[in-house]
Amino acid sequence: AQSVTQLGSHVSVSEGALVLLRCNYSSSVPPYLFWYVQYPNQGLQLLLKYTSAATLVKGINGFEAEFKKSETSFHLTKPSAHMSDAAEYFCAVSEEGGNKLVFGAGTILRVKS
Amino acid sequence: DGGITQSPKYLFRKEGQNVTLSCEQNLNHDAMYWYRQDPGQGLRLIYYSQIVNDFQKGDIAEGYSVSREKKESFPLTVTSAQKNPTAFYLCASSIQRQSPSQPQHFGDGTRLSIL
Numbered sequence: 001a002q003s004v005t006q007l008g009s010h011v012s013v014s015e016g017a018l019v020l021l022r023c024n025y026s027s028s029v030p031p032y033l034f035w036y037v038q039y040p041n042q043g044l045q046l047l048l049k050y051t052s053a054a055t056l057v058k059g060i061n062g063f064e065a066e067f068k069k070s071e072t073s074f075h076l077t078k079p080s081a082h083m084s085d086a087a088e089y090f091c092a093v094s095e096e097g098g099n100k101l102v103f104g105a106g107t108i109l110r111v112k113s
Numbered sequence: 114d115g116g117i118t119q120s121p122k123y124l125f126r127k128e129g130q131n132v133t134l135s136c137e138q139n140l141n142h143d144a145m146y147w148y149r150q151d152p153g154q155g156l157r158l159i160y161y162s163q164i165v166n167d168f169q170k171g172d173i174a175e176g177y178s179v180s181r182e183k184k185e186s187f188p189l190t191v192t193s194a195q196k197n198p199t200a201f202y203l204c205a206s207s208i209q210r211q212s213p214s215q216p217q218h219f220g221d222g223t224r225l226s227i228l
Contacts (some may be wrong), residue, residue: 009153032214043117043203043219044156051214090155094213099144099163100171101217103155 023091163210
């Protein structure tokens with residue numbers, strides 16, 4: 001069964017600092033991987049997705065993620081945090097032949113001024 | 114503007130009462146999903162439907178029911194059998210069934226509380 005682990009339920013960074021949110025997955029076949037962002041009392045918005053075309057994926061709002069098969073990781077990064085990046089971030093995985101997403105528990109990002 | 118509309122945004126339920134959460138999409142998507150979100154647990158799949166008049170149980174279907182009579186609508190009923198219904202409920206859709214590379218699009222959720 002697929003699973004997703006997000007290390008760190010809360011991450012705090014200073015404005016302008018590097019953002020690194022960690023995601024590891026377990027999958028028996030090459031996966032499709034997604035990062036979503038959720039602002040309070042709202043639904044999820046897609047940040048980016050990995051579908052095997054390129055290992056470094058660029059998304060919206062300056063975020064990017066790198067797929068590393070050897071480490072089964074898909075960490076999300078942004079070079080310089082902005083106050084508006086404060087939100088909860090979810091990593092999710094789906095598999096070929098399936099149409100369900102399995103989500104990690106989420107990481108709440110706090111940005112300090 | 115195309116999107117997913119969930120209503121109401123806030124809902125209160127009395128003990129022993131069934132309530133129905135609405136989800137409508139005008140994206141012409143085939144597949145629709147219902148998730149439950151609790152703090153620190155991510156999203157858990159309740160039910161999903163890949164085509165009209167067909168749906169499957171997700172990981173936590175007990176105490177819930179759904180219908181898919183129209184492509185654009187996928188209402189969720191929280192029955193009195195659901196002993197801990199207080200949660201944030203999210204509806205989502207994706208363009209095609211059996212298409213795992215396609216992302217899911219989400220509504221803004223319904224927050225259900227017990228009186």
